[in-house]
Amino acid sequence: MFSCTGDFEDINTNPFDPEVAPSAPILTYVQRVMSGKYGGVWYNFNESSSMAGHVTKIAYIDEARYSYRTGTVDAMFNDPYVYIRNLNRILINEEGENGNPNMAAVAMILKCYIYHMVTDHLGAIPYSEAFQGESGKYTPKYDSQESIYRDMLEVLKTASNMINENPPATLRITGADIIYGGNVTRWKKFANSLRLRLAVRMSYVDEAGAKTVISEILGNPTTYPLLESNADNARFKWPGDANYKEPLSDAQLTRRDYVACSYIVDMLSELDDPRLPIYVQKTAADGIYTGFIAGALSVGNGSTTSNVGTFFSENVGGYTYYFRYAEVELLKAEIFERGLFTGDAEAAYNAGITASLEEYAALPAPHPSINQDLVAPYLALPKVAYTNAELPRLTFASNEYYAEKISAADYALIRLIPDNILLNECANATVKASPKLQKIAYQKWLALFQQGLEAWAEVRRTDIPVIPPAPARPTAYADHNRCPTRYPYPFAEQPVNGDNLAAVSGGIVHLYWGQQMWWDKRTGIK
Secondary structure, three states, rough: OOOOOOHHHHHHHOOOOOOOOOOOHHHHHHHHHHHHHHHHHHHHHHHHHHHOOOEEEEOOOHHHHOOOHHHHHHHHHHHHHHHHHHHHHHHHHOOOOOOOHHHHHHHHHHHHHHHHHHHHHHHHHOOOOOOOOHOOOOOEEOOOOHHHHHHEEEEEEEHHHHOOOOHHHHHHOOOOOOOOOOHHHHHHHHHHHHHHHHHHOOOOOOOHHHHHHHHHHHOOOOOOOOOHHHHOOOOOOOOOOOOOOHHHHHOOOOOOOOOEHHHHHHHHHOOOOOOHHHEEEOOOOOOOOOOOOOEEEOOOOOOOOEOOOHHHHHOOOOOOEEOHHHHHHHHHHHHHOOOOOOOOOHHHHHHHHHHHHHOOOOOOOOOOOOOOHHHHHHHOOOOOOOOOOOOOOOOOOOOOHHHHHHHHHHHHOOOOOOHHHOOOOOOHHOOOOOOOOHHHHHHHHHOOOOOOOHHHHHHHOOOOEOOOOOOOOOOOOOOOOOOOOOOOOOOOHHHHHHHHHHHOOOOOEOOOOOOOOOOOOOOOOO
């Protein structure tokens, strides 16, 4: 019977529930949740690290054998888009002359990193038409991986150029940035290092385009600086308190699901690599280093299999890694060796290995450290020395290797690789023909430990080392000679965006194989 319109808007506005969130807490939130995702057990250790031959499971081993869980597959697609949606809000907040270009640039870099991870898992994904629901676009098309790569390269260049390295106090992002603490010079280096990675990643399919990007970056080091030391490493430091623990260490507090994979254990052992005690613990039963084949059958109580090194698996205040300086130098080594730009490949190769070893030079107790007097002797070993053609073991994709590592009882039950499709030599023709490129690929694979997503991508790009499919894979997957070429598309997309999904699903076999990434030029794999 009565109504009142005075102060209606003020009365009905909750001051504790703002309609527009400020950029600073959004940035902090995104960095934290994406570190939990990309450094977490589901996205990293259950899947990518296992297929890369670094870390694998001995309990609840479904993922290592490619037995998918529908909810997990969907979450791996959906969650990154939630993070990107939050980063888009930062970009809206920082538009116009009153915006903060440094905050916007960091948001753009993180968006590219997330899209990079998603497309390298799946190939074609929603990109150009994503986040257009408010304008009525509910079924976005799936853009090709090629078009996504080309756009990311431009966005990263724009973000790098936007950064003001000497900002006034009003443009600083120190409190919000928990990766680099507001050091925007390092964000600039990260952006250009990521550009360099993308250019090399696509270089086997578009060498001319890759060379253009590489030449712009390496030819203009002042304008486009790269990570220059381990101090520049992009990594998220976990506080290690009750609520924020490094994911692998947190998962191992009350149970033992994860161990070192036999492929990396055997490679480190063969090379007498100083990183072996950092990456791997000795077995409880025998006091030796023994890994577990990813996706094999059983290990009993696990006392005869090596745990992951304590710095990575018993350190709740550890790290999620995004980009290491060692990778920059090994990217440059490949670039120089292949003639994509002029430079000293051997010097870059040695610098990359040295940087990786120096990461572990002074680790806090009780974790073992690497004595730096070991660096020069390691670089001189025949299977490591750049100009020596002697190589470590190339392939783990053979039934003979299974027989060496798996008990007779389990060997009788596993899926062997059929002789008619056996391909146990490098399937990248360029890498196969060059011992130096093989050595670079080996050392990058070793340096990327705990970066399962990137390590798996490099295994698919270079085929170094040659990693077989899981021995205990389901019967339907028996006829394969490699670990998967991709990750399954989300099941939840099929009923809501099925036509667009169907348009890019041609050639996919058994969800995981058949359709290789745009940049994966290996031949003969199945």
